[in-house]
Amino acid sequence: MHKTNFAALALLSAACLTGMSSAATPAQKGFITGTVVNEQGKPLPGVEIDVDNTLSYDSSLITYTDAKGQYRVDVRKLPFTFQVYAKMKLKYGDSTVNVELVPNNPDAVAGLAGGVRDFVFKPKPVTAEDPYGNLGRVFVERGIGEYDVDTAQVQVTLTPVGTLADGSAGKARTFKLLPSGGGPVIPNVMWGKYQVTATLNGKALQIRQRTDGRTPATWGAAYTGGFTRDYNALTPSMFLEVRVPRAGD
Template sequence: MKNTKFVALALLSVACLSGAASAATPAQKGFVTGTVVNEQGKPLPGVEIDVDNTLSYDSSLITYTDAQGRYKVDVRKLPFTFQVYAKMKLKYGDFTVNVELVPNNPDAVAGVAGGVRDFVFRPKPVTAEDPYGNLGRVFVERGIGEYDVDTAQVQVTLTPVGKLADGSAGKTRTFKLLPSGSGPVIPNVMWGTYKVTATLDGKPLQIRQRMDGRTPAAWGASYTGGFTRDYNALTPSMFLEVRLPKSGD
């Protein structure tokens, strides 16, 4: 059941990608080559490519994609194997976020022979071992003392307010929460401002921002806000908590 839930979310994360164009980079013996595109197949220039020697520490070959989203690294005289990574810098408010891009093939590339590794800027499929993806994370916990709120049954709806960090308008989506080592989470959310609502068994919950040792925010029927780096988060995340409505609310 647990694995089924993760597979379902992974499929949800990539469902919108079925129409994306896939790059077709020709292989060249002795070179690691590839093309980096977004979900619509548009080339992405200036993406950092890390061709990492799997045998020696801190001995990567770094290059960047050109105006056509292409890169080429010479490995003709390097009898090693290489793991290839692509990272794109995305601006969100005052933050610059390094987004890990998704390879068409995650296997290592043999030096001398070379190989092709194309990448796409899209949500990274989540697994039980890695439930966070490569984009923003929305963490939702029950309020203190709210023992009747089963977060496994909570549904959270995110409605974008204005443009998102990737320049898109986004769309309203409803999620169930996944378990993670950092608490119940919605992975792979593009950074931006959202109106957030939550329900339990179809009935509205109250929601607010979870504060890190500061004055608690007011409870409301919805929360509108963005992502922060509270709670020592490595990437900008949203931290919320929910509770059952109280009498008189």
């Protein structure tokens, strides 16, 4: 297991993006082109590419990557600027999740001239303005009345149980919680089933699925479960709460 420092992760991710500035795909005048791969460099076919006209509402050009993970859009007669996005559909349980992929260059592309925008399926860098990333989110709050739990000092360990939504086995990881508008959160977690434990200053906490006041949930040393769309979540998320063990527990 390893502990994740999100400030360092954000800086590392930004450095990686800067290093990707020289596109792997050859430029073609009058065309927007690109290649979409995963973190291991494997091409991803069938990814939706949205070439969005920045000057006109609802006038996107939509295409999909081919078997080599490549796409090509003709803009030779379109004197506009375009913002390019890539979205991959990922199946998780009964849900289909649209995952925003990370571009090598987020800048708009000038029409007529064209340009290259390559994308990678990997965790999106998190910032104070956008602490959620592009994958699953694990929200962890202190239980009602648990005022002696400082979530800024809580560490949470996620251990995958079975195969994750991207087909990988994953590995156990330990995180500190980030502040967000939705409460303390761990961003960029691949969807799947996990065993979750938590500690406060090195001492074990009890944990359970967050209760809505109607459904009983049992406190325990660990919680095992997956992601749901509870609490009006836009993407499948995990909602947990922690407390200090009671005497006799």
